[in-house]
Amino acid sequence: MCARMSRLFAALKWLLGVWMTVVIVAAFFYAPAAQNLGQMSRIIYFHIPAAWVSVLAFAVCTAYSVRYLGNRRTQDDAAASFSAELGLLFCVIATVSGSIFAKATWGSYWNWDPRETSIFVLLLIYGAYFALRSSVDDPARRGSLAAVYGVLAFITVPLLVFVAPRIPAVQSLHPDGPILATGGGLDMDRRMMTVFISSLIGFTGLYGWVFSLRLRTWRFITALANRQEG
Amino acid sequence: MLDPLTGQGGFELIVDSVSKSYGARRVLRDVTARAGAGQVLVIAGPNGSGKSTLIKIVARLIRPTNGRVLWKLDGRALTAADVRRAIGMVSPDLTFYDELSAIENLRFFAQVRGLSATPEFVKSLLDRFGLRGRSGDLVGAYSSGMKQRLKFAFALMHNPPLLLLDEPTANLDERGIALVYDTIAQARLCKCVVIATNEPEEVRLGDVIIQLGA
Amino acid sequence: MSSSNWAREALAVLAKDIRSEYRTRYAFSAVLLFAVTALAVVSFSVSPYSLDADVQAAFLWIVLFFSAMTGLSRSFVREEESRTAMSLRLTTAPEAVYMGKLLFNIALQAAVAAVVVPLFLVLMDIAPTHPGLLAWATILGTLALASSSTIIAAIVSRANAKGAIFAVLAFPVTLPGLSSAIRATTAALRGEAGSGLGLVAGVAGPAGAAGDLRSLAAYTVLMIASSLLLFDFVWDD
Numbered sequence: 099m100c101a102r103m104s105r106l107f108a109a110l111k112w113l114l115g116v117w118m119t120v121v122i123v124a125a126f127f128y129a130p131a132a133q134n135l136g137q138m139s140r141i142i143y144f145h146i147p148a149a150w151v152s153v154l155a156f157a158v159c160t161a162y163s164v165r166y167l168g169n170r171r172t173q174d175d176a177a178a179s180f181s182a183e184l185g186l187l188f189c190v191i192a193t194v195s196g197s198i199f200a201k202a203t204w205g206s207y208w209n210w211d212p213r214e215t216s217i218f219v220l221l222l223i224y225g226a227y228f229a230l231r232s233s234v235d236d237p238a239r240r241g242s243l244a245a246v247y248g249v250l251a252f253i254t255v256p257l258l259v260f261v262a263p264r265i266p267a268v269q270s271l272h273p274d275g276p277i278l279a280t281g282g283g284l285d286m287d288r289r290m291m292t293v294f295i296s297s298l299i300g301f302t303g304l305y306g307w308v309f310s311l312r313l314r315t316w317r318f319i320t321a322l323a324n325r326q327e328g
Numbered sequence: 329m330l331d332p333l334t335g336q337g338g339f340e341l342i343v344d345s346v347s348k349s350y351g352a353r354r355v356l357r358d359v360t361a362r363a364g365a366g367q368v369l370v371i372a373g374p375n376g377s378g379k380s381t382l383i384k385i386v387a388r389l390i391r392p393t394n395g396r397v398l399w400k401l402d403g404r405a406l407t408a409a410d411v412r413r414a415i416g417m418v419s420p421d422l423t424f425y426d427e428l429s430a431i432e433n434l435r436f437f438a439q440v441r442g443l444s445a446t447p448e449f450v451k452s453l454l455d456r457f458g459l460r461g462r463s464g465d466l467v468g469a470y471s472s473g474m475k476q477r478l479k480f481a482f483a484l485m486h487n488p489p490l491l492l493l494d495e496p497t498a499n500l501d502e503r504g505i506a507l508v509y510d511t512i513a514q515a516r517l518c519k520c521v522v523i524a525t526n527e528p529e530e531v532r533l534g535d536v537i538i539q540l541g542a
Numbered sequence: 543m544s545s546s547n548w549a550r551e552a553l554a555v556l557a558k559d560i561r562s563e564y565r566t567r568y569a570f571s572a573v574l575l576f577a578v579t580a581l582a583v584v585s586f587s588v589s590p591y592s593l594d595a596d597v598q599a600a601f602l603w604i605v606l607f608f609s610a611m612t613g614l615s616r617s618f619v620r621e622e623e624s625r626t627a628m629s630l631r632l633t634t635a636p637e638a639v640y641m642g643k644l645l646f647n648i649a650l651q652a653a654v655a656a657v658v659v660p661l662f663l664v665l666m667d668i669a670p671t672h673p674g675l676l677a678w679a680t681i682l683g684t685l686a687l688a689s690s691s692t693i694i695a696a697i698v699s700r701a702n703a704k705g706a707i708f709a710v711l712a713f714p715v716t717l718p719g720l721s722s723a724i725r726a727t728t729a730a731l732r733g734e735a736g737s738g739l740g741l742v743a744g745v746a747g748p749a750g751a752a753g754d755l756r757s758l759a760a761y762t763v764l765m766i767a768s769s770l771l772l773f774d775f776v777w778d779d
Contacts, residue, residue: 167775170391223714230711233703237351238391239779243697246772250693250715253768257718257761323352389631391779409635417632423625425558427565439554440634442547482629 107310114307118300121293129293141199143293147301149192149217155185155305156224160252163245173317175241178248179231180312184305186224193217219258223251338402339365339414339489339520341386346395348381355381356540358395363536365489368516370534371524377541379524380419383494386522387417399490413441416483418476419494426468430459430478433467434485441486453481457507472499480511491515494524548638555634555642559617560649568620569650573613577658580605585665593666595732596724602662603724607687607716609654611709614647614691618699627699631777640692640773644766647688647695655684668731675730675751682758683723689762690716693769696776719761726754 125143132139162178165171196214197207208214230247234240341363348356355378363369371379384390386397388411399406399414406414424433431450438445454463457477462470470478476499483491496512497505512533515521523530531537563569584601593601621627630639659680663670670676694712698704729751 167772219714219717226707226711226714229707230697230701233701233707235351235702238393239700242775242779243700246693246775247697247711249772250768253764254715254718257757257764387632389628412632412635415632419628421625422629422632424629425562425626426624427562428558432561436554436558437629437633440551440630440638442551 110303111307114300114303117296118304121297121300124293125297129290130287132287132290135203138199138202141195142290143297145192145195145199146294147297148188148195150298151301151305152185152188152192152220154302155181155188155309156220156252156255158309159185160248163248166241166245167249170238170241172237172241172320173313175237175245176316177309177313178245180309180316182224182227182248183312184309186221186228188301188305189217189220189224193221216255216258220255223255227251338400340398340400340403341369341490341520341522342398342400343382343386344396344398346382346385346392346397348378348385348390348393356385356392359538359540360395361536361538363520363522365518365520366516367520367535368512368533369520369522369536369538370531371522371538371540372526372531372534373538373540374526379540380421380494382538382540383417383419383492383522383524384421387415387492388412401489413486414488415490415492416486416488417492417494418479418483418496419492420498421494422479422482424467424475424478424482427466429466430454430463430470433478434481437482438485443486453485454478456484457481458503473501473504476500477504477507480508484511484515489519491519491521493522496523496525497527497530548635548641551634551638552641552645555630555639556645556649559642559646562620563617563646563650569613569616570653572616573609573650573654574657576612577605577609577654578661580608581658581661581665596728598666598668598731599724599727602659602727603683603720605658605662606651606655606683607713607720608709609658610651610687610691611712613650613654614688615695615698615704615708617643617646617650618692618695619704622699622704636774636777637770639777640696640770643696644688644692644769647692648685651684651688652681655680670730671732672730672751675755676727678755679723679726679730679751679758682755682762683719683727686719686723686758686762686765687716689765689769690719693765693773693776696773700776700779719758719765722754722758722761726751726758729754 121143125140129140129143131137159178159181162174162181166174166178193214196217200209200211200214201207227244227247231240231244234243343359343361346356346359347354359382361369371382373379381390385392388397388399388408399411401410401414424430425436428436431447431454434450434453435445435447438450443449451460451463454460457480459474459477459481462474467475467478483493493512496508500508512521512523516533523533525531621630659676662668691708691712694708694715698708698711701707
């Protein structure tokens with residue numbers, strides 16, 4: 099059973115590698131450029147999936163945090179922190195790629211567009227999350243404090259998304275659907291849509307793979323430490 | 329709700345294979361014990377063997393890594409709020425507010441415990457542990473022996489069915505020690521008393537003895 | 543436990559904290575001196591007439607936010623540092639501890655705001671167009687600041703680096719409340735001129751300011767409710 103599962107995982111790993119390669123190639127050669135943004139529009143195959151994965155990872159972190167507060171299992175705390183690490187990594191990727199795109203299209207790297215504001219606050223929150231983790235010695239206490247902060251922060255994020263668009267003097271510069279169309283229509287071109295969805299799936303798979311890798315390593319190290327002690 | 333005055337006879341404390349570790353450092357391993365009202369449970373062991381950790385777990389101040397502690401009254405497990413009401417504790421780690429007087433400290437703790445914190449009540453409490461003359465002084469100006477006496481007043485003010493004493497005679501003079509032994513002798517008639525100690529004289533008081541860190 | 547006990551215990555904690563604070567003045571003098579210093583530095587270096595309403599509002603709330611950051615963690619941190627937290631844990635319901643500390647922090651922050659806001663108006667030579675709105679923004683903003691920083695203070699007091707990470711942890715969580723307060727204050731200082739402009743740039747005029755006040759109040763309620771749910775996990779480990 100276990101052997102078959104791990105063989106399945108190995109196969110999925112290779113599939114993921116091939117999938118991501120195809121997505122990257124297709125993003126540059128298969129999908130057409132958008133009408134208004136031109137070649138610049140290809141950012142959506144990487145920037146948006148990265149942003150999506152970071153939000154997903156933070157949601158997973160919050161779910162594990164809540165579960166940790168319920169059962170106090172060390173593994174749930176570890177999983178929460180691994181997911182937050184990955185979320186932070188993808189958040190940085192989304193921020194940097196978005197900022198380069200902003201420079202190329204709107205002329206400045208940063209201009210407090212609502213979505214920029216929210217992602218900046220996400221970076222702050224999870225930066226603070228790790229600052230808190232590193233300043234508590236006792237693992238049980240570290241787990242519960244970090245979990246409480248994680249839950250509290252996650253509660254405020256939707257509020258911020260609600261408040262941020264109303265921050266004065268800045269209209270959203272973020273491109274929405276129509277800009278991505280090749281023709282004048284409202285819908286995304288079908289080829290673009292295919293690559294975009296495939297990329298979302300690929301990025302999500304990538305997150306799942308690295309996350310499970312982290313968790314398996316952690317289990318292995320913990321088991322080893324227990325065996326040495328016992 | 330637990331009535332501290334009547335509900336002492338049926339009190340029972342169960343420590344069920346409790347372990348505690350801080351990260352990789354294991355402090356307690358698989359401690360099991362049981363004591364009821366009218367019994368003295370002694371936790372003995374050298375320095376650093378986890379006596380204070382165990383008594384804090386029994387006081388519900390620290391969560392055990394594995395195992396559990398049960399506080400029961402007439403066979404019924406107590407809730408968190410009732411456990412708080414059932415426990416009186418003396419410990420070297422216990423500290424009061426230095427900037428408040430002894431009376432103000434005791435009044436505050438009586439209020440948060442839901443007792444009627446009349447001046448007479450607090451004064452009689454201080455009287456009992458020989459602190460009457462200095463009752464208006466700030467606790468910051470107290471000697472360590474006087475603070476120890478104040479801890480007894482704090483621990484016994486609500487007449488708890490479970491009395492936890494971590495190094496009860498620390499810092500006390502002879503009269504203070506006699507007062508403590510008196511208190512223990514009186515308490516063991518109807519309460520469950522837990523003592524964490526090194527003193528052979530106190531270990532001899534135990535009906536049940538947990539020997540740690542052998 | 544019945545709710546009347548609960549309230550009585552919370553009030554006992556509040557009374558104890560006020561008495562301690564009155565005797566030692568650890569928090570209040572530090573906070574007030576900080577706030578006055580920051581106000582004075584800016585009004586020295588900037589001509590009051592050169593600032594727009596939104597800059598003035600932002601400045602006022604930056605001073606109030608960092609005053610909160612210097613003072614509002616004290617009540618929890620002191621319980622841990624002077625090791626009195628243990629006697630509190632032994633005797634008091636966690637919810638009562640939280641509510642007591644929250645009330646104390648509200649009182650402290652309100653006292654600071656009561657000094658800072660009038661001083662700000664005098665030093666910057668401002669006659670607010672809507673004094674009522676300014677008062678509401680200050681009151682609700684104070685409640686929002688106190689409610690978000692109380693739970694963060696509880697978290698910080700259990701960590702090793704107590705002073706260093708308080709502002710880092712509090713800022714992102716406080717931001718929704720803070721930005722609503724700033725917007726409402728801007729509207730109060732700018733007044734009618736702003737509402738016309740507001741149609742263009744999405745800035746809230748006095749009409750939109752009501753929405754800001756509502757979201758401030760909602761934020762405060764949300765913070766207190768979730769803190770009450772989560773506090774047990776911070777306090778009791």
